[in-house]
Amino acid sequence: xxxxxxxxxxxxxxxxxxxxxxxxxxxxxxxxxxxxxxxxxxxxxxxxxxxxxxxxxxxxxxxxxxxxxxxxxxxxxxxxxxxxxxxxxxxxxxxxxxxxxxxxxxxxxxxxxxxxxxxxxxxxxxxxxxxxxxxxxxxxxxxxxxxxxxxxxxxxxxxxxxxxxxxxxxxxxxxxxxxxxxxxxxxxxxxxxxxxxxxxxxxxxxxxxxxxxxxxxxxxxxxxxxxxxxxxxxxxxxxxxxxxxxxxxxxxxxxxxxxxxxxxxxxxxxxxxxxxxxxxxxxxxxxxxxxxxxxxxxxxxxxxxxxxxxxxxxxxxxxxxxxxxxxxxxxxxxxxxxxxxxxxxxxxxxxxxxxxxxxxxxxxxxxxxxxxxxxxxxxxxxxxxxxxxxxxxxxxxxxxxxxxxxxxxxxxxxxxxxxxxx
Numbered sequence: 001x002x003x004x005x006x007x008x009x010x011x012x013x014x015x016x017x018x019x020x021x022x023x024x025x026x027x028x029x030x031x032x033x034x035x036x037x038x039x040x041x042x043x044x045x046x047x048x049x050x051x052x053x054x055x056x057x058x059x060x061x062x063x064x065x066x067x068x069x070x071x072x073x074x075x076x077x078x079x080x081x082x083x084x085x086x087x088x089x090x091x092x093x094x095x096x097x098x099x100x101x102x103x104x105x106x107x108x109x110x111x112x113x114x115x116x117x118x119x120x121x122x123x124x125x126x127x128x129x130x131x132x133x134x135x136x137x138x139x140x141x142x143x144x145x146x147x148x149x150x151x152x153x154x155x156x157x158x159x160x161x162x163x164x165x166x167x168x169x170x171x172x173x174x175x176x177x178x179x180x181x182x183x184x185x186x187x188x189x190x191x192x193x194x195x196x197x198x199x200x201x202x203x204x205x206x207x208x209x210x211x212x213x214x215x216x217x218x219x220x221x222x223x224x225x226x227x228x229x230x231x232x233x234x235x236x237x238x239x240x241x242x243x244x245x246x247x248x249x250x251x252x253x254x255x256x257x258x259x260x261x262x263x264x265x266x267x268x269x270x271x272x273x274x275x276x277x278x279x280x281x282x283x284x285x286x287x288x289x290x291x292x293x294x295x296x297x298x299x300x301x302x303x304x305x306x307x308x309x310x311x312x313x314x315x316x317x318x319x320x321x322x323x324x325x326x327x328x329x330x331x332x333x334x335x336x337x338x339x340x341x342x343x344x345x346x347x348x349x350x351x352x353x354x355x356x357x358x359x360x361x362x363x364x365x366x367x368x369x370x371x372x373x374x375x376x377x378x379x380x381x382x383x384x385x386x387x388x389x390x391x392x393x394x395x396x397x398x399x400x401x402x403x404x405x406x407x408x409x410x411x412x413x414x415x416x417x418x419x420x421x422x
Contacts, residue, residue, distance in 0.1 A: 022107040035123025036131035043113040052116035056151035057096035058125035061088035062395040069397040083400040094401040098409030115421035132367030146375040148340045151368035153380020163239035167355045169348040172362035172380030173223045174333035177298030180325040189286035200290035207315045215314045216270035218254040221300040223359040230358040270299045300330045331372040340377040343419045351412035383412035
């Protein structure tokens with residue numbers, strides 16, 4: 001926003017009006033903050049007005065660092081090879097368009113919901129802005145307690161676990177907390193020819209080295225054993241009985257996933273990633289201060305305070321100052337044995353026949369976290385296919401989504417709206 005101004009956002013909002021005339025005729029649209037769009041589709045049953053379905057998406061995108069690295073211009077929306085190419089094609093304009101296409105299609109066929117429906121489209125999710133938070137607060141202040149909230153999240157993926165030979169719709173039933181902390185050390189490093197034993201750089205380096213994901217004990221949220229149980233029948237060879245056993249013994253499963261590393265380990269514990277480090281300006285002077293930034297993804301069941309306490313004990317250096325830059329607690333898990341999750345599974349069956357629906361806990365943060373305190377059924381699922389080839393393009397060069405996936409996303413949203421609000 002600082003570099004582009006509000007202009008591109010306003011043009012996008014105007015484009016929505018042109019593309020979806022029925023949606024803008026039949027739904028009320030309220031601007032909440034500069035970049036929040038809150039659409040209200042009134043249902044016929046007044047008794048259901050306070051328990052609506054809430055569908056969420058965001059229309060801001062991650063920056064493009066190097067346009068020359070793209071095969072097609074990053075903001076062209078080029079359609080080639082049965083794909084839409086461009087920044088935001090998957091994250092998250094693809095989901096937003098699937099929602100709008102579904103609403104426009106239902107209106108074209110004369111559909112009127114029984115239950116109220118809200119569409120919450122934010123324009124500053126990537127910068128952790130306040131559009132979605134303000135929309136959630138607005139609804140809460142009006143006495144609304146959503147029946148269902150669905151935001152971006154997991155997708156339809158291949159081989160969700162090693163040796164699992166099936167496509168799976170990964171539905172986030174909770175999400176980890178996020179904490180960004182800064183480690184700072186100031187001191188007298190000595191002379192370049194006679195450095196002290198513990199220079200600021202050495203102390204910060206030691207602190208970063210000590211704070212790893214092993215700082216935190218492995219413990220699975222309840223969604224993960226349920227995920228393993230759903231995927232175990234589709235595993236091959238010896239993996240099938242192994243997964244069946246792990247689904248019944250969460251403690252053993254937690255240790256197993258922690259040892260696998262990568263995405264699997266992130267399911268089992270809090271993770272820590274150093275993202276920035278700063279010290280010194282020349283090669284022949286010892287700096288008097290050094291700092292590092294750590295990004296922490298807090299496991300469900302823990303809090304910002306308890307996580308910070310563990311980090312302090314692990315660093316165990318009074319010369320290193322720890323400052324929280326921003327933070328949010330994890331979101332509690334939503335149930336998987338309720339009508340709302342069953343409706344999501346049925347919508348997956350309608351749009352992606354043969355795909356297994358499995359719950360999990362997201363490591364990324366979504367705008368839906370702002371609803372977690374007053375809605376009991378909050379889920380995170382992008383009804384789009386995400387291949388291993390495609391995954392690095394999200395926030396990277398050559399982001400794309402295929403046309404078939406967009407169509408299936410529309411089918412998913414239509415089926416979900418009919419079953420939950422129809």
